[in-house]
Amino acid sequence: MIYLDYSATTPVSYEVLDTISKVTKEFIGNANSIHSLGKKSADLLESATKQIADIFGVNSNEIVYTSGATEANNMALIGVAMAHHKKGKHIIVSKLEHPSIYAICDYLKSIGFIIDYVNNDQEGLIDFDDLKEKVREDTILVSICAVNSETGVRQPLKMIRQIIKKENIATIFHSDMTQAIGKVPVNFHDVDLASMSAHKIFGSKGIGFLYKSSMVKITPLIYGSGKSNDLKPGTPPLPLIAALSKAVRLACNDLEKRERFVGLLNDKIVNVMEKYPNIKINKTKYSIPHILNISIMNVMPETMIHALEKYEIYVSTNTACASGEVSHSVAAIYDDVKRSKHTIRISLSYVTTTEEVNKFLSIFKEVYEKLSMVR
Amino acid sequence: MKHIIIIKYGELSTKKDNINYFLKSLKNNISNNLSDIKHTITYDFGRMFIEVNEEDIEKTVERLKCIFGIHEVIVGYISDEREITNIKEHVLELIKDKEFKTFKVVTKRSDKNYPINSMEVSRTIGGHILKNIEGISVDVHNPELLVSVEIRKNEVLYYFNGLSGLGGYPVGTLGKGLLMLSGGIDSPVAGYLTIKRGVKIEGIYFESPPHTSEFAKEKVIKLSRVLAKYNSQVKLHVINFTHIQEEILKNIPHEYLITIMRRMMYRISAIIAHNNKCNILVNGESIGQVASQTLTSMRVINEVVKMPVIRPVACFDKLEIIDLAKKIGTYDISTLPYEDCCTIFVPDHPVINPSSIKAQEYEKLIPYKELIHEAIKGHEVICVGVEEDKTYEDIL
Structure with missing residues (x-):
């Protein structure tokens, strides 16, 4: 099997799996209980959270566990909207967000919030002038993802923050960092809120977290009891949390070396792909190497995916959460309907081997030539 | 030029006969605290010098800020080029990214054989700074940036405003x-x-x-x-x-x-x-x-x-x-x-x-x-x- 869909999800690494099984077996107490078993679990919870907080240079109480990035995005956007609606109802998002952000925005729109979309340039970067113009006195939130899930374009969050805060110091800045964490360095101090999910970094599905700066107030979406956190009450899923902490630690190791390696693999694929006359590479100079988006203009992407599947090669059309639709991100960057309907996303990881890439390229050639003939 | 950390003592510098006991205790306390960082400590009655690897400086300074008996922690620079032309260039290079409106240069010579006297060295450096950085002036009473230059036997030491330490006495000296x-x-x-x-x-x-x-x-x-x-x-x-x-x-x-x-x-x-x-x-x-x-x-x-x-x-x-x-x-x-x-x-x-x-x-x-x-x-x-x-x- 050649798995090239690491941006959709990753397999759980053995180390992480080991943690899940160990904690499930050995830490049976509820971290909210006051007896010694509960305390044993609470201690592990505290250490796991501290490890994550230390890695990102924030405080433990700024980490809120969620079921994943979608929940974290909900918690952030709706939480800010509910807490600050008296100050304003204006929210800005980019055109390169994950579908979950748009779904939340649709909901917020239905209850009276105003959603504005900031433009981006030809390279996929946020149009700073447009952003500057759009931030108003009643703008309560700006949400811009760190790395776009379809094209891999990475945004300069620090600069974006500076622009936002210069226009309106009270505007809260959220970033969905799901595709960035574990792939490229991130800085939580560039934002007020950040979402992530463990299953993109060889952790388990069903766990992620929202970073919430202690300076920011948001309204909880979920109500209940338990001392762990006001925003996410209830019994903390300790095996998943410990696994998340480990996955974060492992993923943030040697980031730069790994990124360089993935860069070489990416170059290798691009060098071959750009020779095909009917294939367009949807890559700008701000794309991270882990995500490579191409448009095969003369073959339907679904056909390509199923054809490759026969050889146990797995790639995707665009982001898994929006499969089957037009790639909004490619449309936002290239303004070309056909190009954005024909996208294939090849996503790489540091565990991808050169051999896998070579094999993929040769099978791709075979499949592509066959499919081109059909049309 | 390499970094050097300089420590100024707190109240213990007022001790007379038993100052050595206090200094030794301070040195031991620092040594214990830095046990996981490779370091060397030297000291005299006025201050202590700590040398660590470049990458450990930040960590060391953070730790020193939690040790009692320290009045001020200063990250300084040391160079063995003692020519006046080198000195003024070094100072300029070190301060060019700092933000300040007024400054003052203080020079000390522990090597009294150095051919130029302290006042003259200060004046030369000050002149060089004024010539090369725009919009600043000298203020001898309340300078925003205090440039200290020390000419020693084999080297020159440079340092600027430091970070305040916790003061007090070295832990353990009073039982x-x-x-x-x-x-x-x-x-x-x-x-x-x-x-x-x-x-x-x-x-x-x-x-x-x-x-x-x-x-x-x-x-x-x-x-x-x-x-x-x-x-x-x-x-x-x-x-x-x-x-x-x-x-x-x-x-x-x-x-x-x-x-x-x-x-x-x-x-x-x-x-x-x-x-x-x-x-x-x-x-x-x-x-x-x-x-x-x-x-x-x-x-x-x-x-x-x-x-x-x-x-x-x-x-x-x-x-x-x-x-x-x-x-x-x-x-x-x-x-x-x-x-x-x-x-x-x-x-x-x-x-x-x-x-x-x-x-x-x-x-x-x-x-x-x-x-x-x-x-x-x-x-x-x-x-x-x-x-x-x-x-x-x-x-x-």
Whole structure:
């Protein structure tokens, strides 16, 4: 099997799996209980959270566990909207967000919030002038993802923050960092809120977290009891949390070396792909190497995916959460309907081997030539 | 040019004959604190120099900011090029990214054979700076940036404004004290202030299981961990107080519960202090804060021990104590909601002006000497370091 869909999800690494099984077996107490078993679990919870907080240079109480990035995005956007609606109802998002952000925005729109979309340039970067113009006195939130899930374009969050805060110091800045964490360095101090999910970094599905700066107030979406956190009450899923902490630690190791390696693999694929006359590479100079988006203009992407599947090669059309639709991100960057309907996303990881890439390229050639003939 | 960390001493520089003892202690304290960082320390009566690898500088400075006996921490630069042309270029290079409007150059020559005198060197450097950086001026009284240049025998030392240290005396130079740690806000602050004066502290904590939980004890350990940052390590004596407390509750009129309980705690603390060569008891009592901290209460409670009891926060307002607790990082731990043995079994109307004679009479109702002996015999000692001992290496 050649798995090239690491941006959709990753397999759980053995180390992480080991943690899940160990904690499930050995830490049976509820971290909210006051007896010694509960305390044993609470201690592990505290250490796991501290490890994550230390890695990102924030405080433990700024980490809120969620079921994943979608929940974290909900918690952030709706939480800010509910807490600050008296100050304003204006929210800005980019055109390169994950579908979950748009779904939340649709909901917020239905209850009276105003959603504005900031433009981006030809390279996929946020149009700073447009952003500057759009931030108003009643703008309560700006949400811009760190790395776009379809094209891999990475945004300069620090600069974006500076622009936002210069226009309106009270505007809260959220970033969905799901595709960035574990792939490229991130800085939580560039934002007020950040979402992530463990299953993109060889952790388990069903766990992620929202970073919430202690300076920011948001309204909880979920109500209940338990001392762990006001925003996410209830019994903390300790095996998943410990696994998340480990996955974060492992993923943030040697980031730069790994990124360089993935860069070489990416170059290798691009060098071959750009020779095909009917294939367009949807890559700008701000794309991270882990995500490579191409448009095969003369073959339907679904056909390509199923054809490759026969050889146990797995790639995707665009982001898994929006499969089957037009790639909004490619449309936002290239303004070309056909190009954005024909996208294939090849996503790489540091565990991808050169051999896998070579094999993929040769099978791709075979499949592509066959499919081109059909049309 | 390489970095060098310069330390200026706090109050200890006023010591005369025994200054060496203080300096040696400071050096040892720093050495212990930096045990995991490769470093060399040299010192004279004016200051201390610490050399570490380039990548450890930030970490070292952070640690030094938590060591008592240090007035100022300065990151300086050292170079072996002693020509005046080199010196002025180096200064310019070092300050060109700093933000300042006014400056002053101070030069010292410990090598008096250097051909140019100090005033002249300062003037040359100052002139060079003015020529090359726009919009700044010299202010000899209140400069924003103080440029210090020291010409030594084989090298030149450069440094600028430093970061303030904690002051105080090197920990341990004044002996040891036993801190009564309850888990509240006041006692850790009292401990901190005592450490500041050069007293190494040990802690004593009274637990009352099952009336108090493991969490409460854990909280005290956490507080000790914070204090260990300043104290290098805190030896924590944990006394099982359950039996005594239950006997008091059963036999003693309720308005005197707290008075008698505190008297027992003082007695036990004094014995533990004596056994561990601590010269003083330290606690977080603040005048008038609660019934046991009125002046009469203090007198009646205090009279059971002979050694001095230091109450560093006695005259602080609660808000002042809270501010300090936040600054040293104990506030968030202190406010965790676990009961300690002073807060369980609080009578509705504790006596505000207890009488010494009554207290003595009431105490006769319980076999307190035996109870104290029993509690001390079984006491637990925990050595609390800065780092958590529990690691989950295989799990996390």
